Amino acid sequence: MPFLDYVLQTPSYGWKDAQQALVKPTAKQIFAEFFSRLNVFKTRKNWLPFFSWLKVICLSAFFILFLISYQYWWTILAAFVYGMIVMGTHGTIWHHRYCTHGAYTFKNKFWRFITQNLTINVIPEEIYVISHHVHHSKSDQPGDPYNAQAGFLYCFLADVNHQPIAKDLGEGCYNRVKLLMKHTGVKANTYQQYQRWGSYVNPWRALLSWLLNWSFWFTAFYLIGGTALAVSLFGAAGFWAVGVRTFNYEGHAKGKEKQRPGVDYNHGDRSINQLWPGYVAGEWHNNHHLYPKSARSGFKPHQLDLAWCYIKTMYWLGAISAYRDSKKDFYRDYHQPYRQNRSS
Template sequence: MPLLDYILEEPSYGWKDTTGNLVKPTPGQILREFFSRLNIFKTKKNWLPFISWLTVVCLAPFLFLFIFKYFTWPRFAAAFVYSMIIMGTHGTIWHHRYCTHRAYKFRNNFWRFFTQNLTLKAIPEEIYALSHHVHHAKSDEPGDPYNANAGFLYCFLADVNHQPINRNLSEADYNRALVLMKHTGVNPNTYAQYLQWGSVANPWRTLAGIALNWGFWYLVFFLIGGHGLACALFGGAGVWAVGVRTFNYEGHGKGQDKRTEGVDYNRNDMSINQLWPGIVAGEWHNNHHLYPKSARSGFKPYQIDFAWYYIKFMSMVGAVSFYRDSKKQFYKDHHEPYVNTKKEKIISTN
């Protein structure tokens, strides 16, 4: 079997039934799975999903302090921009186009570290990258860790229920999984440590990285605008960390075919291009599913792509040594044939 068929820990309710169809668990089943996999007292191998949501919980007090103590409209505007645009774009730059798809390459480890820590750490690289490979291999099919056909809750809680690595890989398969992570800068566990912790990432290094990252950015925000600005931006990051968990449900039509002719050219799955995620985060999702390894997914003139602008700028200053850009291929293979076909239909009806 291909590694991506079993690289993720299968939930207790399974990916598919005996007939091969997608299992659509009830909300109760999803919630029981969620809390079971968060329980670090049950097994310490639950530490990474636990940390994934602990960061959200730890960001909540900053949001409350901002709302009830430090609220001003300028700080609200700053929090909105930081949450929606800066955090969103960074997620596309780092987790999506680099950690998963290797759409570009850094000149050296300094620029990788610089880009990795441009914003607050809120999502572990391992949780995102490994599962996203599976998402592309099985998009909208059983085994897709955030399959919109199974409903909102299935997608929203996927980082705990469906995205963690399989804890029972052989040493050979674990080493194959490491290949998918080696470029990210995550210092991996040995196989013996993986058997102990159930993860590629080491808990102590992960916690230290989060603490140093948060400490650095709180100091920067405080020096710029005091505790009020720091709480506003940390709270905004928490809003993004929750909101981003809703994206794949929306980005795949909420389980319905919402693709638009002349807008969504990929017909192999239900991914759609949406204006808001596209503009604020460069996430033109249908385009991305057409060319997942492209460092640009905003191909048309109106498709703003801040993530691409950052990657291109880093290339211009020498920080990025290589990138893939599939814009020309998109026009040649999809947009131009579509336009020509439309013209032919108009001519034939006249």
Template sequence: MAFLNTVLEPPAYGWKDQFGELSKPTNGQILKEFFSRLNVFKSKKNWLSFLSWMLIVFLTPFLGLFIFKYFSITGLVVAFVYSMIIMGTHGTIWHHRYCTHGAYKFKNNFWRFVTQNLTLKIIPEEIYAVSHHVHHALSDQPGDPYNAQGGFLYCFLADVNHQPINRSMSEKDYAKCVNLMKHTGVTTNSYKQYQKWGTLVSPLRTITGIILNWGFWFAAFYLMGGPALACAVFGSAGIWAVGVRTFNFEGHGKGEDKRREGVDYNRNDMSINQIWPGYVAGEWHNNHHLYPKSARSGFKPYQVDMAFYYIKFLSIIGAVSSYRDSKKEFYADHCKVVIDDKQEYVSPPKSVLVTD
């Protein structure tokens, strides 16, 4: 816990105010911090944050070409499905349930590589995974990198202002940080390289990986449907990259308590289950905060979880060697129901509850 309190680079306005409460910066302070941390001329250690937003800039021309040159209803449908469903679900599968929580294990590195590159590579694993550990440890508390109580901009620009790793870690703490990413297969810097670049990953490897990923997918979509399809997909990926930055503000009630009885069972933070993120990305957020290491977060019959369906499919074909599924635990703990693969029935009192 002490390590997670210090693993992220604190913003200029700090995590806490003088009373120990959440420091709530003005929008002006947030924007000032944002542009300061994007400035690669000020410090080359800003390179990863700069790259993260430049990727969106690079995708913008594709969106423009699709809208003004190649627009069609079919292309619009493809763009919608790719950005809202495919990109969203992949983010849950790869960045959320695997890179951060290790909710399942691949049989070999081949299937890990395939899953990692199922879509356009836009969000660096380092920015997402390390900070998300902190989010769970300090959810809705000072130090939570996307604390919704800080406001919309506080969350929307968190990948630059709050999520980068601390640039002055000791060698011992840096080794702990590396260990958080070890299972992902991402090649990390030595401590000396980290001191130079301020990140777990090197610019050369990261940029090369993105170029290869984008090149493969542009060629694939171009061969499937020409420049119209390629522009529709790449442009819509840029929309997703912007839209996903709004999720944690919405997913934690916009800083208010919007939890509902019989829907949101986790009472330790303000996370809520939402229909849209649940259906398009398998992101039943309150359920996820209840059982963060579960490969499934859609527990109830109506809670579609396409991310879990992909993981389950890989398990069936032998690509995933094991995964955690907390569905039975959820029903037993919160619905007083015992389930197996064939039936559900009301359980006896918890003191004599019989489980598999």
């Protein structure tokens, strides 16, 4: 089988049925899978999904404290900007365009480290990157880890139920995982360590990285605006951490056919361009599926792309040495032919 067919851990309900159709599990099945995979007492190999949701729970505590004690006009504004724009744009810059698609190249490790830690650490790179390669390979097909046609919960809990790598890969297959992750700078487990922990990243390194990142940003926010700002922005990160899990369900039109002529040009799946995620995170999703390796996905004049603004600025500063930009290809191959067909 192709590598991407088995690199992810198959859920207990499977990806497809005997007729090769998408399995649409019930809510009960999805929750049962979710809690089973979070159970670190069942197997230590469940540590990464548990660790990922532990961070969400910790951030949620900050969000509740923000709601109870720190709602001022300036903290609300700061939380909105940080949670809706900064966190989302960074996710596009780092996890999406760099870690997964390698759409640009850093001049050195220093700038890669700075970009990686520009915001509060939330999503483990391993969970995002490997599964996102599968998503593009099988978009809206059985095996897509966040297939919108299987419902909201299927997508919302995908980081636990569908996105972790398989725990029984052979050494050769695990080495292919390492190749997909090598450029991210996240240090890999040896194959023997992978067999023990069931993950690419070592738990002790992940824990240390988390503690250092959160300590730095809490201290920085506290020095800028005291406890009120620190709690508010950590709470905003928690709001984003939950909200981002809804994106692929919305970005693939809730599994329905909602593509619009002259707006969505990629018809190989159900991805759509949306104004809100486009403006706040540079996530023009249909454009991205059209040119996944492009460092820019906001091709049209009205499609503001803040992630591209960061990448281009870092290129001007010399921190990024190269990037791919598919804007000219988009106009030549899709937009201009569409306009010509309409006028003829």
